[in-house]
Amino acid sequence: xxxxxxxTIYPETEFYWNGAKEGKLLLNSCPSCDKAYFPPxxxxxxxxxxxxxxKQASGKGRLYSYIINHLPAPGYExxxxxxxxxLDEGVKMVANILDCPADPDALILDMPLDVTFEQRGDVAIPxxxxxxxxx
Numbered sequence: 144x145x146x147x148x149x150x151t152i153y154p155e156t157e158f159y160w161n162g163a164k165e166g167k168l169l170l171n172s173c174p175s176c177d178k179a180y181f182p183p184x185x186x187x188x189x190x191x192x193x194x195x196x197x198k199q200a201s202g203k204g205r206l207y208s209y210i211i212n213h214l215p216a217p218g219y220e221x222x223x224x225x226x227x228x229x230l231d232e233g234v235k236m237v238a239n240i241l242d243c244p245a246d247p248d249a250l251i252l253d254m255p256l257d258v259t260f261e262q263r264g265d266v267a268i269p270x271x272x273x274x275x276x277x278x
Contacts, residue, residue, distance in 0.1 A: 147218030147263055156183045158197050163267040168200040168258045179232040202258035204230040211245045228271050242272040
C-alpha cells in the first residue's frame with residue numbers, strides 16, 4: 144500500500160486529514176443551513192456562509208453506487224471497488240470498499256458501511272467496509 148497515491152493537503156483540508164490520523168471522520172457543517180458537506184471548503188456550498196464549523200461524523204453510511212475497476216492503477220491490484228458512500232449525515236463521498244470482494248453479488252446497494260482508515264505513510268485515508276466486518 145506504500146505505493147498508493149497520497150492526497151495533496153491544503154490549508155482548507157488540513158483539519159480533515161488531521162482528524163483521519165486520529166481515526167475521526169470530520170466534516171464541515173453550516174450552522175446557518177444546518178447542513179454538513181463534503182469535500183471540505185471554507186464556505187457553505189448551499190448558502191455561501193463562511194462561518195462554518197467542523198463536526199465529527201458517525202462514520203456510518205450506505206453503499207450508494209459503485210464501479211468495479213479491472214484496469215491497473217498505481218498501488219491497486221485489480222479488481223477493486225470505487226464507491227459512492229452516502230453517510231448518515233446526508234453527505235456523499237467517494238472511497239474504496241475494503242474487506243469485501245469486488246463482485247456485484249457482494250456489493251449490495253444500500254448495504255450498511257462503516258468507515259475505516261487506511262494508513263499510507265503518515266496519512267490516514269478514510270475508506271469503508273461492510274458494517275460489522277473486522278479490519
